[in-house]
Amino acid sequence: MTKKAVVLGAYGFIGAACVRALQQEGFSVCGVGRSLSTAQKILPDLVWIIRDIATATVCDWQDIFSEADIVVNASGALQDGTRDNLTAIHETAVVAMCEALEGTRTKFIQISAAGVSDQAPTEFFRSKARGDARVMSSRLDWVVLRPVLVFGAQAYGGTALLRAAAAFPLVGPKIYPDAQVQTIHVDDLAKAVVQVAQGELGGCFVAELAEEGRQSFPDLTAKLRAWLGYPAWSTQVAIPGWMLTLSGRCADALGWLGWRSPLRTNALLSLESGITGDPEIWKSLGGVSLRALGESLAQMPATVQERSFARLYLMLPLAIGCLSLFWLLSGVFGLISFSAAKAVLTGQGMSGGFAGSAVLGGSMADLLLGVAVLFRRWTKTACLGMIAVSAGYLAAGTLLTPHLWADPLGVFVKVLPSMVLALLVTLVLEDR
Template identity: 55%
Template sequence: MEKQNPKTAIVLGAYGLIGSACLSALKQEGYRVIGVGRSRSAGLRCDPKIGWLERDISKVPVDTWKDDLKGADIVVNASGALQSGAKDSLSGIHETAVARLVSALEGTATLLIQISAAGVSDSATTEFFRSKMRGDRMIMQSNLAWIILRPTLVLSIQAYGGTALLRASAAFPMIGVSVFPDAPFQTVFVEDVAQAVVQAANGEIPTGTVADLTEEETWSFQTVNKMVRGWLGFKPWMFTLSVPAPLLRLTGLCADALGWLGWRPPLRSTALKVLADGIKGDTKIWANAGGLKCRSLVETLDAIPATTQERWFARLYLLLPIAIATLSVFWIISGLVGLAENQKAQVLLTDRGLSPVFATLSVFGGSIVDIMLGLAVLVRPWARKACYGMVVVSIAYFAAGTLLTPDIWGDPLGPFVKVLPGIMLASFVASILEDR
């Protein structure tokens, strides 16, 4: 049962991995909660019973923040980005937005709780940590009431980012992969992060506290991987292979390129650098501030049910990029072949009584549509619509072909029959293209 609390808490990045957990915990504590995020529809899927503000946090001006945050007792900044891309700007989210938040809250009694990251520093190897540090410093140098919380590798019931990567890595069939064997890792359960936010909001943590949130134990990535595999209920790998450094770098470059197409793959170059450096925190400051102890990796896994859908997700997460690439290659090649063999394709239609003009338009138009759909599915904002387009176009080809050239059903290579798996693959991809 929710408590009664007259205070208002506004959560930025509220449908993200950490933000949604903070939202739920504050709501259970009885706060009047308002979520802020880039997509109102994504927010309503997260929690349709609270108020939502649709804002691109990196672009909100100070005056708008002043209006939005008026009357707020608590502001939780759980927004963040791992790497700049088509959707995200590190400086915009970690610095510009923070500077404007600080300006908007100057002169108020509002408590600002900043969710940062363990390991931030000016000399960090990634711009993610450096930009986070610059944002943290703006808050620390302000006159606001503030608390900064820095979690290590966050694990959650939700599968996104690092939690999705761990599940997928643990689901590799038969053969395990070994990366960064000497890098140390510490984890924290997202519910413990949310509880820390509740403690801070309730005044149980002194303002001006900067504390890591982490378990006490330290692990290797390979150990974490094996533990997650066991938690998923999969048998141990038959053997493990080390991934060569050049292959990891190539993976990072490919993932970076996808980032500029709107995707957020978990193995971008920033993530690989973070993994190579390791992720560690210090429990002392949080404990001395009165914070509750964070659960260990073992306790976290015990608290999360490993159900059938977990195993489905882990396997499908590995298959999704392969399925998208298959669709793209299939449709692009189909279009290119149509253009290259346009004379044969036109003869096929004119021999069945269709006019030369109609045959020409059909062949060239169909080929261009095929290529456009094959390219569009690679761009994240267009991917689902491209899949639906593939289904519609395939059905149209199927129907028109059956009506105009029914004899092709007797072709020993079965070109019409092969349309059906293409429809199913596009439908499959469209149905699981969900980030949040």
């Protein structure tokens, strides 16, 4: 009889790998996520239940889990923001799930993280620890898996940032030289989930999943750079702590604009403390073998796609910042030079009222686009708006002041690169 599995966070980096591994072993899988468009893009053939995990009730979970033999909780968030609430996702939701499963024989697999504890330096680990504690105190058939740094062929979040750091040109950034890091390939984590789901290892245990060896963060970055095919840096520059702290604070602020930057304070504090685990319990139970970093990298050779992504990853925030600054300044200068801009239009035969309205409207549109592009949910729309408005400016300018195409300062010509930059941002904006 085919066993049925429900995977929460099924279109995430870890969740999607678990879905595929369970399907390969013959499980009937249903995914739970909060975005239908993302779900259908990542796993279009999967049966989906669209719910906001953070707000789902016990009754919701009872309906979702009604026929499940296995529940895999691969949902999670790094830090509080407009799109995420750590307590709601890591604790409140887990409490509701456990209540919904009380009295059933469903196996509950909680994917947590190595290093969780009530005294951990970040709320990510503390909230994960509270959720784990609720699972462990239940009467369910439960297992808690705590992986270390998870990476795979897909670049996402912290692993994407690692690739970008490894591909940094000319000079290597050196941060947290004493931090020790262990890794696990996402496919090995998915195999571990399948092994637990098949009941081979029993239940009611906590196991950390990690490779045998460990390396410093600079060594990890150097290995990834060699994997990408770049020569070793001739020079590395230590990044001072205050700069990392400032970067974290800036990334935290961007979190409230909808961006999930891997540079947020929680991630940096976790890295500073080291990302390590003890795989002895997993080994003693007979768990699947977990590959070392070098072996994993050798089995997924880097191509031009990986190198291109690594270089582009750090350029995206720079491109968005440049677009925002360009349009904000354009709007501000239009208002400051209102009279001069109006005079250009009236000089072409427009009425004063129409010319003033055109200058004011254009400046306000510029300011709106410059602000909107900073909000994650509006970035793509704002970029498309920038392209449309720029095209409108050029069309109107060509009709009214065609001589400006030959202006030595490139008044019209300089608009074209900004349109291309906005188009580029729309094409590389996806994070899954």
